Amino acid sequence: MAYTIPKLTDYSAAALEKAAAELLSASDQEWQEVRNEADWKALRDRWMARKNGILTLVNDLWLKPAPKEAKRDVGQRVNEIKAQVERDVEKGRGLAKNYPILHECFSSSVDITLPGLRRPIGAEHPVVKTTNEMVRVFQKLGYSVADGPVVETDYYNFEALNFPPNHPARDTQDTLFIAGQQGKAQRERLLLRTHTSPVQIRTMEKMRPPIRIVIPGTVHRNDPPDASHSPMFHQIEGLAVDTNITFGDLKGTLDHAMKEFFGSNVKTSFRPSFFPFTEPSAEMFVSCFICGGSGKRGMDPCRPCKQTGWIEILGCGMVDPNVFEFVKDNGYDPKKVSGFAFGMGADRIALLKYGVDDLQLFFQGDVRFLGQFA
């Protein structure tokens, strides 16, 4: 319904306020409906014509009949109304000029909510990504990257790491052996390395101390595949040897690295363990980065840390003097140098980090899985 100006009977301030508001609201609405020159002229005439224009009627119907004592207030109000209406009519004129251009733009608009056409981008493999991230943490701490063969000799995989022949510690490694090696001396026999630790020896043979290396690599064990085992998996190994390396340095370095990798609020804890090539040996736990160490996720138990608030991440220790004996000639006299080593499973860390519940998913190449990491 188009606005028509009412007669005023009640000249109270409230009534006057209400009548003025209604009028101005109509004015504001009407200028916005202008589409062209003709619309604007009609608007101008309706509001501002000398004869029967709304502004004229305001004068005639509101001001003139006003009682004497209200005249001053009504007069002031009417002036305000006039000024505002004139501004609105002027806005209407602007709109009459611009509307055709705006209309053209809007009528050619596109549906911006349609999904974007995405060129496929390949996803990094979560284990490779995790490995690279962890390696970078140690590179920033001054570690160089080293590597070595996957098909190793017994010497590098076991003997030089202080696993003597026929030592029960070898049982824990579930080794896959290369066929046809019976004719060779035990230390020459080929096997699939069960850990990245042989690269420690290979590097110490080539480089004199001090050294700091980080070794990412593929390892194999005779473990049938299931949700948490795979005959092939990935390790990230580290070794630091110098004249001044202590157990405190081992702890400090790993604590720093874990904070860098998992976030500055994780804590680390070390517990005694056994590895033939380190002594003292330790397992390092980080406070669960999923539940924040509480052991609970909301009301539910936190599964990754088995409600303990701690997750075992790696094995580590001070390099056993017996290991140094194998590379003593290259400057590794255990009386003069000391060092620490550590090793962690990249696959396991990736499992935990991304909440993946089946290790096999990493090795199937299923794009429904891999695509999630894009």
Added chain:
Amino acid sequence: MKLSPQWVREFVDLSVDDRRLAEDLTVAGIAVEGISGSGADAVFEMEIGTNRPDAMNHYGVAREAAAIYDLPLKALEAKLLSGARTASDSDSTAALKRCATKNPADFSITVEEPQLCPRFSARVVRRTKIKASPERIAHRLQLLEQRPISNAVDATNYVLWEMGKPTHVFDMDLLEGRKLIIRKAKDGEKLKTLDGVERTLTSDDLVVADATKPVGLAGVMGGFDTMITDKTRNILIESAWWDPVTVRKTSRRHGIHTDASHRFERGADFESTILSCDLVAALILESGGGEMVGDAIDVVSRQIDQAPVVLRVSEVQRILGGNLDVGEIFRILKKLGFSLIPEGQEDAMFRVQIPSWRMDVEREIDVIEEIARLHGYDKFENTLPTYSGAVVELPHAAMDATLRERALALGYNEAVSLTFISHADAEMFGFSGAVEGSTSAAKTGHQSEVEIAALEALRHPKTTSRQVLELENPLSEEASVMRTSMAPGMLDMLAWNLNRDSESVRLFEMGRVYEMRGGERVEPARACLGATLAAVKGSLPASGVLDVSKGEQAAAAEAFRSFKGDVENLLAAFAYRELSFDRDTAGHFHPGRSARALMDGTVVAQFGQIAEEVKWQRKLRQDVFLAEIDLEQLHARGLRTVKFAPLAKYPAVERDFSFVFADEVGFEAMRRAVMRLRLGALRSFIPVEIFRGGSIAEGKYSVLLRARLQSDEETLRDEQIARWSGEIVRALQGLGGVQRA
């Protein structure tokens, strides 16, 4: 290993509850992995390291607890009913008696292998009765998931779990000749072990034998024929110390892993042989009655060397850091049963005597570990070492990273497949580096004898200098050879996806392949791309279509070209003068739709559609494309270094040429013909449209070619352009091409 905390509490008065005890033991390295049950029936699931056989029993754990809480440890004593001599943990060295001894029971022990059996102790119990164990014993064994058998057998089991020393009981009346001999078995000699299996022994096996036959596999398992039965009245209890390596070898040779062999392999307590005999005897006498006969027999043919270790406080600090005070070091070691005698003057130094149950402690570093362990690892301050040295990357890191980034950008998902393949696949896919010289016989039809011989050799790797690496103990036939090519793994992953309704799949993998080359193992680096036809087609932009003719042939050409573009994008990162292609791919590729890429004449990759027979064999539901890239070759070349070329100042001119050629004339021939003209202003020469059919005769095709000409010195004039166009036309005509109006 299961452990009853209640049993541990018999030896040390602990005030902490089970949960706290579990935590504190774990922190000290005696890991409790879980707790089940509660109260007296609570059971700890223990994870004891290989080096700690001394803690694989209740008394050993009690000793650790006593050290952790600084509490007294009760002595372990056998309550023998008769007046026979008893021995205890602290009563360490029984008098050494060399060679065989006799005892009042008139039973002799002869140790023929003193190196392998340094100590053999025994006790005789007569006129006892075999029956079920008392409830106290049976219940405890059941708590540890051990099956009670009879009082005598259970006694040995109970003592093993109580204090860790394995023992064995014989029915003495079944031992012939009133003697035991510790000797090597004779080759082919038979022994039926307690598990009922008849075993054929070798001269490497150490046995306990009576006058005529072996009656036990030393340290591993007793004999069936001399075991305790309901009829047994007289029992000989054996407790020996066996050479760990011998026990391990025998245990592995015969595939028997027992609680006894587990402990002997890791080193039992040399001084506990008599105590363990006595404990077993006491349990048998208590439940079955009878009497002890004479003293324990104790044959010590060789003392195990446990030399004292010198411990320097300075070394403790060098390794552990921080400032452990001498009092703390002293307290920890004393509590664990080590004795310390101060030595030297200037440096704080001790001579440390190692307790007999700690065979694992031989060196100063071993003692230092004990100190760190009991002090608590988390109490050491975290520090960062100083270091001056440069960070070095692997030589190929930048190249591999570039290749990987490009593959990702091209939409290939990174995959990791297992490194094993089957024998069949090893044979079918050969050595992936075999891109050189592995021309398929089936494809070209005419090959020299040499080539055929090379191919045959490849199919039978044993006869060549290149050999596959087979596994001695593979998980399965499907995973019995180290991969020689990335192709089978990639095809398996593509098949996996196609079988799960993922139609459009792009994968890449970077890794190594494995082979023996001239007797040396090599692990060359490879990259592999795999894509399904749907993915390859999907990436063709409509504007990029070159072959506009209808039909399968044109579609295949376009699909190949799409995949080839991806390969070229990867290769383009590397340094080369000329990249060329030929058709000599391996047999697992489609002969007409695959190519080798050569950089300056050296093969760097082979790629294309997979052969039909491979597609069917692997039940691939779609055509798939594969690219095998030889990273070793690319590594040798290095990344292309960018050199800036000034931007053109003068306008370029394009001229199109429409020709009809015979199918045999490929674009490469046209390109070469035009390049030979050495037109200095020729910037590019490309095909823009191909068409077959319609008015074009069978066996021919129409191609629209576009030359782009531009000079660095001037704006080209019409007559120059016309002259060069004429040369190009003549060159193309020289190939048999007919220009279309």
